[in-house]
Amino acid sequence: MSTSAPIAVALDAPDLDTAAHWAGLVTPHVSTVKVGLELYLRYGPDVIASVRGASGVQVFLDLKLHDIPNTVAAAARAVARLKPAILTVHASGGPAMIKAAVEAAPNSQIAAVTLLTSLSETDLAALGVQGTPVDAARRLAAIAVGAGAQALVCSPREVAAVRAEVGPGITLITPGVRPAGADTQDQARVATPEDALSHGADLLVIGRPITGAPDPGAAAAAIAAALRKVSH
Numbered sequence: 001m002s003t004s005a006p007i008a009v010a011l012d013a014p015d016l017d018t019a020a021h022w023a024g025l026v027t028p029h030v031s032t033v034k035v036g037l038e039l040y041l042r043y044g045p046d047v048i049a050s051v052r053g054a055s056g057v058q059v060f061l062d063l064k065l066h067d068i069p070n071t072v073a074a075a076a077r078a079v080a081r082l083k084p085a086i087l088t089v090h091a092s093g094g095p096a097m098i099k100a101a102v103e104a105a106p107n108s109q110i111a112a113v114t115l116l117t118s119l120s121e122t123d124l125a126a127l128g129v130q131g132t133p134v135d136a137a138r139r140l141a142a143i144a145v146g147a148g149a150q151a152l153v154c155s156p157r158e159v160a161a162v163r164a165e166v167g168p169g170i171t172l173i174t175p176g177v178r179p180a181g182a183d184t185q186d187q188a189r190v191a192t193p194e195d196a197l198s199h200g201a202d203l204l205v206i207g208r209p210i211t212g213a214p215d216p217g218a219a220a221a222a223i224a225a226a227l228r229k230v231s232h
């Protein structure tokens, strides 16, 4: 059985052929593919059509826009014509910047990144972030949703608290997902796919555990099967 799982596979590939190949392998199993800075800066808008392919899979454009409101509005308008289902901005850009992105890309969900999952609690304290990661993620989530963000990106470790803060209507997206026993690599605040889903995530971003596997299609199918056993 092949049911599309709530997974966005991060296509962090060095070239377009590899990204399109991975997309073809995983799209029977997952709902979404994610294009990030590496591919977009190298290939520009063409990358979206290449990874969308014939399957029509949902494309998540993870550019993490972060600038003054006028500049972010112009950037969001520039990519809105590519019709990404999701476009990211940094929540720390503040409410006016988030609102500008929401207004500029009305047909995409604007997802505000709360705290990068690569930052440890120690890193966050050294950067001057007040309170625990849970406190800070909740604070940023409330600001972003107040500014009109329809989605939030947070660690699976904070997703339950963020859900309690923003309620059921907001899409919660969690990178920092690692199957039990997998290498965490540069991710710091991680959880398993099953825990991320059961704690309230709507969409799990998973890159290297799938794309670095000998058979990315089989790796995606295995995680999708594990998620089917978890009740949301």
Ligand SMILES: O=c1ccn([C@@H]2O[C@H](COP(=O)(O)O)[C@@H](O)[C@H]2O)c(=O)[nH]1
Residues within 6 Å of the ligand: 010, 012, 036, 062, 113, 115, 116, 117, 118, 153, 175, 176, 177, 185, 187, 205, 206, 207, 208, 209
């Ligand atoms: O806080 C964040 C925001 C975005 N990301 C992105 O997700 C993927 C994760 O890839 P893995 O290979 O599964 O680590 C990557 O594209 C990041 O840019 C994130 O990790 N954390």
